[in-house]
Amino acid sequence: MKLRVMLALAVSAVAFGAMPLQAADGPFAKPSTLPFQAPDFGRITDSDYLPAFAQAIAEKRAEIAAIADNPEAPTFANTILAMEKSGEMLGRVNRVFDALTSANTNDRLDAIDTEMSPKLAALGDEITMNAKLFARVKVLHDKADSLGLKPDQRRLLDRTYAGFVHAGAMLDAAGQTRLKAINQRLSSLSTDFSQKLTAGTREGALVITDKAKLAGLSAGELASAAKAAEGRKLPAGTYVLPLQNTTQQPALEGLEDAATRKALFEASWTRSERGDAYDTRALVAEMAQLRAEKAKLLGYANYSDYTLYDQMAKNGAGAQGFMAKLVPSLRAAQDRQVQELAALIAKDGGDTSVNPWDWQKYAARSLKAKLNFDPAAAKPYFLIDRVLEDGVFFAATKLYGITFKRRTDLPVYQEDVKVYTVYDKDGKELALFYWDPWKRDNKQGGAWMSNFVGQSGLRGTKPVVFNVENFAKPAPGQPALVSFDDVITLFHEFGHALHGMFSDQYLPSLSGTSTARDFVEFPSQFNENWATHPTVLAHYAKHYQTGKPMPAAMAAKLKDLRAIDQGYDLGEVVAAAMLDMQWHQLAADAPRQDVDAYEAAALAKTGLDTTHIPPRYRTSYFRHIWANGYASAYYAYLWTQMLDHDAYAWFVKNGGLTRANGERFRKMVLSRGSSLDYAAMYRGFTGHDPDVKPMLRAKGLLK
Numbered sequence: 173m174k175l176r177v178m179l180a181l182a183v184s185a186v187a188f189g190a191m192p193l194q195a196a197d198g199p200f201a202k203p204s205t206l207p208f209q210a211p212d213f214g215r216i217t218d219s220d221y222l223p224a225f226a227q228a229i230a231e232k233r234a235e236i237a238a239i240a241d242n243p244e245a246p247t248f249a250n251t252i253l254a255m256e257k258s259g260e261m262l263g264r265v266n267r268v269f270d271a272l273t274s275a276n277t278n279d280r281l282d283a284i285d286t287e288m289s290p291k292l293a294a295l296g297d298e299i300t301m302n303a304k305l306f307a308r309v310k311v312l313h314d315k316a317d318s319l320g321l322k323p324d325q326r327r328l329l330d331r332t333y334a335g336f337v338h339a340g341a342m343l344d345a346a347g348q349t350r351l352k353a354i355n356q357r358l359s360s361l362s363t364d365f366s367q368k369l370t371a372g373t374r375e376g377a378l379v380i381t382d383k384a385k386l387a388g389l390s391a392g393e394l395a396s397a398a399k400a401a402e403g404r405k406l407p408a409g410t411y412v413l414p415l416q417n418t419t420q421q422p423a424l425e426g427l428e429d430a431a432t433r434k435a436l437f438e439a440s441w442t443r444s445e446r447g448d449a450y451d452t453r454a455l456v457a458e459m460a461q462l463r464a465e466k467a468k469l470l471g472y473a474n475y476s477d478y479t480l481y482d483q484m485a486k487n488g489a490g491a492q493g494f495m496a497k498l499v500p501s502l503r504a505a506q507d508r509q510v511q512e513l514a515a516l517i518a519k520d521g522g523d524t525s526v527n528p529w530d531w532q533k534y535a536a537r538s539l540k541a542k543l544n545f546d547p548a549a550a551k552p553y554f555l556i557d558r559v560l561e562d563g564v565f566f567a568a569t570k571l572y573g574i575t576f577k578r579r580t581d582l583p584v585y586q587e588d589v590k591v592y593t594v595y596d597k598d599g600k601e602l603a604l605f606y607w608d609p610w611k612r613d614n615k616q617g618g619a620w621m622s623n624f625v626g627q628s629g630l631r632g633t634k635p636v637v638f639n640v641e642n643f644a645k646p647a648p649g650q651p652a653l654v655s656f657d658d659v660i661t662l663f664h665e666f667g668h669a670l671h672g673m674f675s676d677q678y679l680p681s682l683s684g685t686s687t688a689r690d691f692v693e694f695p696s697q698f699n700e701n702w703a704t705h706p707t708v709l710a711h712y713a714k715h716y717q718t719g720k721p722m723p724a725a726m727a728a729k730l731k732d733l734r735a736i737d738q739g740y741d742l743g744e745v746v747a748a749a750m751l752d753m754q755w756h757q758l759a760a761d762a763p764r765q766d767v768d769a770y771e772a773a774a775l776a777k778t779g780l781d782t783t784h785i786p787p788r789y790r791t792s793y794f795r796h797i798w799a800n801g802y803a804s805a806y807y808a809y810l811w812t813q814m815l816d817h818d819a820y821a822w823f824v825k826n827g828g829l830t831r832a833n834g835e836r837f838r839k840m841v842l843s844r845g846s847s848l849d850y851a852a853m854y855r856g857f858t859g860h861d862p863d864v865k866p867m868l869r870a871k872g873l874l875k
Contacts, residue, residue, distance in 0.1 A: 372450025417617025571834030573597030667699025
C-alpha cells in the first residue's frame, strides 16, 4: 500500500516551444465552480493538459520572478508567504493529471507524462537554484529569531531554507549544472519505469486455456478470470489471472495444480525482466547510479543519508538499526514456519521443499489447522459497500463524530468512482471523499490516497480527498465481496484520508499528508486497528445473503490472524525494505550494477530467509522506490507500524474507541500536518517516545 504525495516545491520557467496556451475559460485556468472546488471531470479532456501546463508554468514563472526581483527587503510576507501563494493553477492541473495517470491512464496521457516529467523536474530546479530567491530566504533564515514568527511560520521558514540547501542552492555553477542534468534524467527514467511496469504487469497476466488447471478457485474467481479474458478479447474458454503489484498472488492459495501455481508465481517474479519492451532493469541500474552521484554532489555518503535527512530515522544507519532489532525474532519465526510447511507438504506425498509458489497454499492450510478456521469463510460477511459505510465510516463517526452522505451530482473520472460529502461533528461540511475500488488494466497496482484539493487557511480551501484500491471486481451478477486483507486495506487507506480531511493548517506546505515518509504511514496503519474492534466489526460484518452478523467465534479468529505466522507477512516487508536500503547505499564511484546479481547479494545480507520467503517487491517491480517517492524509505511502513502499535496501546490503556480519545488524536496528530517536529508531536500525544515492543507483541514475536 502506498500514499501518493505531491512534491511540496512547485516549479518555475522552461521553454515549451510551440505549445499553445490554455484558453482563459479552460477547466484548470481558474478554481472549479463545483462544491469544494472539486475537479470538473465533465469538462476535462486529454487535450486540456498540455495547454494547461503551459499557462500554469507561465503564471508560476511570473510569480517567482516577482518574488526574486522584489526591490524591497525580504520579509516573511513578501518572500515565504508569497511563495506559498504561488502556483495555484499548476497545482490544480498537476494534481488531476497525477491522479489520472495513476488510476485511469491511456496512451495519450502516458505520452504527455513522458514529455512533461523532465520539464517539470527542470522547473523545480530553477526555483531551488535561483540565486536571488535563495538569497532572500537565507537573509530571513539567518535572522529568524528576531522576526517574531508564529510557530508554524518558523517551521515553514526552516523547512524552506533546508529544502533549498538540500536541493543544491549552495552548489557552484558547475555543480548545479550537473545536478539539473541528473534530476531531469531521473525524472524521465522514473516515468519510463512506471509506464513499463504498468504495461508489463498487464501483459504478464497468466493466460489459461484449460479450465481444469484452475481447480480450487471459487465460482466467483473463475467468473472474474473469464471476464478478464473477455475484456482482452481472447477466445471463449480462456481465463486470465491478472497480476497484482506484489510478489505473491492471491490465487496461489486456492490453486490445486502445482504447475499452475508455479507458472503464476513466475509470471509475477519475472514480469519486468524478460528482456522485452517491459524490462525495467536497465532503468533501475541507471537510477541507482545517478542517485548515488547526486548524493555525493550534495555532500552525503550515499542516497539513503541524503534522502532521510528530514525523517524520524535521520539517516540510513538509523533506519537499518531499527530493522536490525526485528531480525532475530523474525528469522526464528520464519524457520519455524518453514519446518511446519515442509511437514505438511510431506504429508501430501511431496518432498520437503517449500517453494515460494506453494507457500500461500500450505500456509493457509497450516493456519486453518492452528485456528480451526478458514479465513475464506469470512468473505461472505464482507460486502464491500457495507465494509466502507458501516465499517470504515462507522469507526470514524464513533471516534471523531463525522458523518457521510453519498452524492451523485458530481462528475467522476471513471464510472466506478463514488463520491461522499463528509460532515464534521458540528454538521458543517468538512471534505469531499472520492472512492475508486476496482482493479483496471490502465490503473497502477496497489492502493493509495491523495488530494484533488488540499486544505489551506491561506487559500480558503477544504480538502477533496480520494482513495484508490485494486480489488478484484466481481463478474456481473456476483456479489461485491472482498477478503479480510482487502478490508484491512480499506481501513488503511481511509486512515490516510482522515489525515488529509482533518488537516487544520493555514500554510499549504504544512498541511495534510505533507509529512516525513516515516510518519505519514502512521495514521493509516493506526486506523487498521478498528477493523477488528468488536463494536466496529459487529456493525459491518454481516452475511451478504442473510444479513446475520458474523459469529463471535469467527470474529475472534480474525483478530488472531494478525498475530500468528508472521514469518512470511512481516518477513517479506522487512526483506523489501532492506533491499531498498542496499540499493540506496551504493557509493558514487560504484560501477553500474547487474540488477539480478546485486539483488541476490543484497537479500543474502538481510539475515532473513529470502529463499522460501521472497521480498514483497523485487527490484524490477518495486514501484515504491523507483517511481513513487519511497526511495530509501520503504522501511517507513515498518517504522510507522511501531508508532501504530505503540499508539494503539495508549488508546487501549485510556478507554479505546471513545470520542475523547479520537478528539485527542485528531487535535494532536491528524490536524497538525508537518507543522511540528514529528518526534515531539508523537511524544505530545502519548507522553513517551515510541517503543518497538508493542509491535513485536502484536505480531506474536514477543511474549
